[in-house]
Amino acid sequence: MVFEGLADKLQQTFKKLRGRGKLTEADVNEAMREVRMALLEADVNFKVVKEFIAKIKERAIGQEVMGSLTPVQHVIKIVNDELTELMGGTQSRIAIASRPPTIVMMVGLQGAGKTTTVAKLANLLVKKQSKRPLLVAADIYRPAAIKQLQVLGEQLDVPVYAAEPGTKPVDIAKQALEYALAHTRDMVLIDTAGRLHINEELMQELKDIKREVKPHEILLVVDAMTGQDAVTVAESFNNELGVDGVILTKLDGDARGGAALSVRAVTGRPIKFVGMGEKLDALETFHPDRMASRILGMGDVLSLIEKAQSAIDLEQAQAMEKKLRKEEFTLDDFLEQLQQVRKLGSFEQILSMLPGMGNLKKLQDIEFDEKELVHVEAIIRSMTKKERRSPDIINGSRRKRIALGSGTRVQDVNRLLKQFTEARKMMKRFQEMQKGAKKGLGFK
Numbered sequence: 001m002v003f004e005g006l007a008d009k010l011q012q013t014f015k016k017l018r019g020r021g022k023l024t025e026a027d028v029n030e031a032m033r034e035v036r037m038a039l040l041e042a043d044v045n046f047k048v049v050k051e052f053i054a055k056i057k058e059r060a061i062g063q064e065v066m067g068s069l070t071p072v073q074h075v076i077k078i079v080n081d082e083l084t085e086l087m088g089g090t091q092s093r094i095a096i097a098s099r100p101p102t103i104v105m106m107v108g109l110q111g112a113g114k115t116t117t118v119a120k121l122a123n124l125l126v127k128k129q130s131k132r133p134l135l136v137a138a139d140i141y142r143p144a145a146i147k148q149l150q151v152l153g154e155q156l157d158v159p160v161y162a163a164e165p166g167t168k169p170v171d172i173a174k175q176a177l178e179y180a181l182a183h184t185r186d187m188v189l190i191d192t193a194g195r196l197h198i199n200e201e202l203m204q205e206l207k208d209i210k211r212e213v214k215p216h217e218i219l220l221v222v223d224a225m226t227g228q229d230a231v232t233v234a235e236s237f238n239n240e241l242g243v244d245g246v247i248l249t250k251l252d253g254d255a256r257g258g259a260a261l262s263v264r265a266v267t268g269r270p271i272k273f274v275g276m277g278e279k280l281d282a283l284e285t286f287h288p289d290r291m292a293s294r295i296l297g298m299g300d301v302l303s304l305i306e307k308a309q310s311a312i313d314l315e316q317a318q319a320m321e322k323k324l325r326k327e328e329f330t331l332d333d334f335l336e337q338l339q340q341v342r343k344l345g346s347f348e349q350i351l352s353m354l355p356g357m358g359n360l361k362k363l364q365d366i367e368f369d370e371k372e373l374v375h376v377e378a379i380i381r382s383m384t385k386k387e388r389r390s391p392d393i394i395n396g397s398r399r400k401r402i403a404l405g406s407g408t409r410v411q412d413v414n415r416l417l418k419q420f421t422e423a424r425k426m427m428k429r430f431q432e433m434q435k436g437a438k439k440g441l442g443f444k
């Protein structure tokens with residue numbers, strides 16, 4: 001997870017201060033020295049770090065501490081505020097045109113994740129804002145980029161405009177606009193051509209497209225793994241072409257996070273979205289305040305709740321509750337529930353958003369094993385319908401067959417059945433307690 005190193009160091013620094021009732025100037029200076037080191041190690045731009053530390057010191061020293069906070073909490077609050085400010089303060093949205101279609105031009109170097117991000121953004125716009133996007137395949141230089149976009153469009157059920165081979169990118173973009181108008185698509189996302197490096201030809205081509213189609217929004221896609229290079233790339237694109245916002249990809253990897261903390265300060269342009277994985281649903285709106293809280297170990301419960309709301313189907317949840325009440329909860333339902341939880345992301349991702357949980361995954365003996373979930377799924381899928389409904393009939397020979405079919409061991413099947421029986425028992429007890437409480441009998 002990105003920022004892991006930085007988060008660890010900052011949290012350690014503040015932990016050291018925690019025992020003190022009053023902070024002296026020397027305490028603050030020492031803490032700030034550590035914060036500076038941690039930021040530099042996270043590959044944050046040198047100038048940005050210098051200004052950041054100066055601001056915090058100015059606010060932390062010689063200021064009245066707010067009544068409800070301890071001196072240490074006060075310093076943490078200042079660091080949290082300033083980190084948020086550094087990343088842009090508030091969330092930055094895409095400008096939507098008053099008259100559709102809204103034209104979004106996606107630019108970036110080859111390999112940054114531009115094509116993938118075009119598809120992810122379309123997915124987000126469809127799911128969250130009920131938009132009708134059109135994807136435009138204008139990256140004619142990277143072999144296979146057009147095909148890649150077509151495949152992604154098909155997966156999302158979103159149309160992709162591709163022109164005859166040999167058509168110039170600027171003409172592709174113009175034709176796509178006409179297509180969007182004719183087919184009432186309200187957002188046009190143009191996947192422009194990248195290059196391995198910034199060069200004259202690339203910039204000229206992008207400027208031509210900008211002049212001809214007048215995009216409402218130019219979004220630059222940069223790879224967070226490239227650290228300060230990402231910031232330099234952003235600076236060049238912004239100076240040459242002008243960009244409205246940045247999308248930082250590959251934040252799920254072990255990038256040290258420097259780019260996320262420097263882009264805004266260096267270019268003056270906000271990060272609007274971040275890529276958190278290769279899958280099409282792995283694009284998140286960037287919230288500076290939530291990211292700052294995550295770095296400081298205060299958790300990102302809001303993002304987690306949002307994730308849960310979009311991943312969990314309310315109707316399904318209600319149906320499940322009814323089944324529980326009627327005691328019809330089967331292995332099929334068990335599997336369905338597990339899958340709902342998995343939609344939230346990996347356990348590691350979920351844990352990293354909970355306050356104070358950042359360090360939890362270091363505990364090796366904690367059983368949050370992704371593989372185990374895959375096993376559970378395979379085991380249940382190897383059962384017959386009847387077995388899933390009435391697990392009691394699963395005798396020794398059936399267990400052997402199920403283990404063989406799912407590529408697991410009989411012990412694994414046994415364990416799963418036991419877990420299921422326990423879960424069902426617990427639910428039953430819970431139901432009885434609720435009934436009892438309703439009758440005014442209280443809990444047993």
Ligand code: GDP
Nearest residue numbers: 110111112113114115116249250275276277278
């Ligand atoms: P383009 O040349 O800029 O169009 O790059 P692509 O869209 O083809 O992406 C390059 C590679 O980066 C692909 O393998 C993508 O799956 C991967 N990628 C893109 N975004 C992310 C991300 O947020 N996280 C991870 N882990 N991989 C990403």
